[in-house]
Amino acid sequence: MTTGPLGLDPVLLEILACPDTHHTRLEVDEPAGELVCPTCSRAFPVRDGIPVLLLDEARQR
Template sequence: MTENAVGGGGDTLGIDPALLEILACPDVHHTPLALDVPAAELVCPTCSRAFPVRDGIPVLLLDEARLRS
């Protein structure tokens, strides 16, 4: 589990922990993403976008992201 994971419990939503270490926001700033297990999303703390994780696959498309409030 990465240190920027949210939710705890060791759940990675089926994403390899080594991959979680290198995933970054696809927007221009490339901030490392945090895992939000209850929401099944990867979250960018810089731009507040949330990217869905579907069947263990992170969908890092800006068009698929939602803005978190």
Template sequence: MALDSQLLEILACPDTHHTPLTYDADAATLTCPECSRVFEVRDGIPVLLLDEARRPGEAS
């Protein structure tokens, strides 16, 4: 399920820098270009919890 383009415009990393996220529809993830955290999109809902984010190379 693709995320709404208006939602993608306002989504930002929940860490203190609040950098806009990059969406990968094929992987169903949102990535922060500043801290490299990867947030999953589950059933069309972005999970923007720092505790559940992973760094590149970590198992999902």
């Protein structure tokens, strides 16, 4: 399996969307280890190669 930024599968990165805005594609912030929604400015952590897309776990940027 090919891994991309943050240890995530590139195909998965193509389909991940913000759980709040539902259609906004998430951007990778490698230094912070997060996926970021450019619409709502939430940052979602990636832990052990698994994106945590829970609103309660996100932080505002």
